[in-house]
Amino acid sequence: MATKGAKHIPARLRFARNLRSIRKEMNLSQEGLADLANLHRTYVGDVERGERNISIDNMEALAEALGVPLWELLRM
Amino acid sequence: MATKGAKHIPARLRFARNLRSIRKEMNLSQEGLADLANLHRTYVGDVERGERNISIDNMEALAEALGVPLWELLRM
């Protein structure tokens, strides 16, 4: 078969990138987002760099803070 | 307006329920799934009961073990 590859980017990285790009689209700072999600400034930065293995509760907190559905943050 | 409610079920619970129902559709035991995902039997059970705040890496491991995209497990 032809189209097999795809070699998925790890979910953690997809989440990281989507989080950052959506946050920026909203002209929100990491600090501002952290506040909205009741998380810490530095932690959000770590997550956006893909350095943290974030838990589902906090993923949801961030999604809600951004006002987007969680699956949107897992988009390729 | 009429249809506003929706009162989202927490992502953790949605994940729990979807995981269980998809696993069962595949006639797979918690044990079998745990093996495929390189996780422990009891841990998978805990997750299916929504008792664990699972991290993104393990969510992905379970999704891959089931052969479904991660977002499928977050479906309402």
Add this chain to the structure above:
DNA sequence: GTGTGACTTCTAGTCCGTA
């Protein structure tokens, strides 16, 4: 085959700084 309590190890998540 699954649920549950208890337990230890490891990392998620906080908070302080400095650049």
Add this chain to the structure above:
DNA sequence: ATACGGACTAGAAGTCACA
């Protein structure tokens, strides 16, 4: 406003014995 480090505490990861 963000990155990054160190040091710390809360809580996730991972395992077991028993129902």
